[in-house]
Amino acid sequence: MAIATQHSRELDARPPGPRFGSIAIATDRTKAFRQAVRHSGRVRIFKVLLPILAVATCGLYVVPSKWKFEVAGNEVVLDAVDVTSGDLKMTNPRIKGQNKTQGKYDVRAVSATQTIADPDTLNLNDIDADVINASGETTKLKAPGGIYRSKLEEMIFNQGVVIERSSGLTARLKSASAFFAKNLVISKEPVEILLRESVIRANALDLYTDRSSAVFTGNVSVHLVREASADATPAAPQPVATGATASYQLDPKKPIDITSNSLEVDDVKKLAIFRESVNAVQGDFNMKSNELQVSYAASDTAKGAVAAPGAADIKYVEARGEVVVTSKDNQTARSDKALYDSATQTMTLFDNVTVAQEKNIIQSDSAIINAATGKTFFQMKLDKRLKAVFTPKGAADPATPVKVAAKPEPVKPEAGAPGDLFASADAKKPINIEARSLEVDDKKQLAFFRENVSATQGDFNIRSKELEVAYASAGGAKTAGATQSSGDIKTITARGKVLVVSKEQNASSDKAVFDMKSQTVTLTENVIVTQGKNIIKGDRLVIDVTTGKST
Known part of the structure; x- marks a missing residue:
């Protein structure tokens, strides 16, 4: 009896719940797994937060030493952190990462804030960022502020941003989103691109930092100014065209103004393609077409840049679809296609x-x-x-x-x-x-x-x-x-x-x-x-x- 009583007591001492059978065992394991997942999540959060909160509990509101940790695969470096009303305020945050094409990005800011409720979002102030592609070419982005979403590796510039290339290209955007992993900067508001004397304006822009290309859409307006290299050897003077044929010659010294619905610039191929309702004007010369391709040879200073074709020597101009060329004295030429070769000063219809x-x-x-x-x-x-x-x-x-x-x-x-x-x-x-x-x-x-x-x-x-x-x-x-x-x-x-x-x-x-x-x-x-x-x-x-x- 004593043994039986002892055994009964041992059984009674077990935790309540199912005690026997495969179903009972499976139920216990499911609950345990869920608890483990929740625990792991808390551990990841508290790995960052607990040291900060511990310091705050001791009455220290600023962490004097540098913090270095990883968020979504990106390296984050901080000089100091404040804890105020449940928000984290960071001093001199820096985010480093690498994209799929072996390019790198480095985002620096004077300060940043992060809510404990949304640890994947950083609000940055005074941003200075570098995007470096696999070839070592750098795109700089400067903005008064922005929002960084770590999971998407996206920076939202909602206070305007200035993009600069070492070639001299400058883009002033009212707003933009930079997807660092995709080497892509998108702006859906009116943009202005400056390359020394040349200017490109459009309603929207897709800028690809890895391959030095860009797509402009909506009310595209381009003012192209040819730029001669300062140390270039003066070219032999070309024959001066007179009479009728002079009306079909582009003057290399005069600017060209082109409007269209879209423009794609590929600086690797040195090709600019204007599409839809294209109109090119230089003095008395005017060319209209459905599409206009401008092939150019970039100068040394424009290497690696999304260069306006006018920043260098234009090699060829090819118009396609309902081509109409007009010049002075009511002269008009129409064709399905036209090709202008600047080297030979030849227009072929x-x-x-x-x-x-x-x-x-x-x-x-x-x-x-x-x-x-x-x-x-x-x-x-x-x-x-x-x-x-x-x-x-x-x-x-x-x-x-x-x-x-x-x-x-x-x-x-x-x-x-x-x-x-x-x-x-x-x-x-x-x-x-x-x-x-x-x-x-x-x-x-x-x-x-x-x-x-x-x-x-x-x-x-x-x-x-x-x-x-x-x-x-x-x-x-x-x-x-x-x-x-x-x-x-x-x-x-x-x-x-x-x-x-x-x-x-x-x-x-x-x-x-x-x-x-x-x-x-x-x-x-x-x-x-x-x-x-x-x-x-x-x-x-x-x-x-x-x-x-x-x-």
């Missing part, structure tokens, strides 16, 4: 090219305008032919697109004698020209139409292998040298199997000269005139195109 000045129009598949040589080349693909129209002053607008008048068929032989029966041409009607290619030499003021050329004015038509147009630039430069009004055209010279066709007569020769001032066509070399069955051969024939008389 591709696909659906239309060059116009007032009522004068040239249509082709491509056009190469060389400002250095003063020459322009218009070409067509395969067996297609370009079309041009020159309209006299005071004449009605030509149809657009250019419609070349039907070529009169050679007359059938009829009985009768040859006479002065060439059809008269109306001097006020447009001159329509078709050819395989066109070369314009603006310095010599000559235009050469080549391969299966046909020129028509009213019922008067000239066909030849080559057609040379000599013009005078009245009152300044003209569009690509080729779209002069017929009032400025001096002569039209046809060479190689020349055929002059009118309603009544045909005349062939090796050469024909159309004098615009006298309104006469002079045929020389192997001249043959045909009217019906009558044929006349000679060395020279002069036709008055206003009266139709020939001599």
Whole structure:
């Protein structure tokens, strides 16, 4: 009995609760695990807080020695800590970390506060931060204050921030969020980027510190100023373009203003891409397009920076989509694509090219305008032919697109004698020209139409292998040298199997000269005139195109 009683007492002395069976044991273990988790959490918090609270309990409100500990994998260093009303006030806090691309960041502040209820958030004052990418390039961020979220490795600059690069780039942002682990700074308020004399403005900015690139969005405005290196060897002077081609040349000494809906700058590739409603202006030169790519060569001082392309030499400018280039004297060029090479001073237009000045129009598949040589080349693909129209002053607008008048068929032989029966041409009607290619030499003021050329004015038509147009630039430069009004055209010279066709007569020769001032066509070399069955051969024939008389 005594043994039984003792055993009963031992059983009664056990803690209350289930005592036997697998279910009871599992229940005890679950409770124990939960208690352990809560205990571990308290331990992590108190590892930091208990020493501080212990000092505060002893009546010491400031910890005089440096504190160094780790929060969310980041090193935190403090000079001193105050405890006031449940908040921690830190002196000279410093946060160091490393991102996934092996870059580093170092955030310093004069002071910071942290609530015990939210240990993952620091409110910093007088911030000075460095973000160093894997290549050793540094981005500095300075702000009067900000909020650091340790778990996200995010710094919220809600009082403005200034970002500086050693290259001279300066960004002034009203607000921004810096994600140190992602090498990304985002601002959704209007921004201003300064690179010495060049300025970029936009409604928002994404700045990537690891690869020196940035994306600007919303009302992008860029003022580009070319900067020459102070110790650079002076370049040999480039030929000065004159006449029409000068209108399609960018002046390296003048600033360029570009607006668009967005801009992406990749300083590694040295490429700036403007997108949507792009408009570039330099003096009288204006280019509009859906997209504009600017390739530039950065100067030594701009190494590693998100540089405005104007801070260095522009190499290429490529426009895509509904390209419209306008310049002085009402000159306009349209195409699907345009490429400007600053080294050769060449503007190349591709696909659906239309060059116009007032009522004068040239249509082709491509056009190469060389400002250095003063020459322009218009070409067509395969067996297609370009079309041009020159309209006299005071004449009605030509149809657009250019419609070349039907070529009169050679007359059938009829009985009768040859006479002065060439059809008269109306001097006020447009001159329509078709050819395989066109070369314009603006310095010599000559235009050469080549391969299966046909020129028509009213019922008067000239066909030849080559057609040379000599013009005078009245009152300044003209569009690509080729779209002069017929009032400025001096002569039209046809060479190689020349055929002059009118309603009544045909005349062939090796050469024909159309004098615009006298309104006469002079045929020389192997001249043959045909009217019906009558044929006349000679060395020279002069036709008055206003009266139709020939001599």
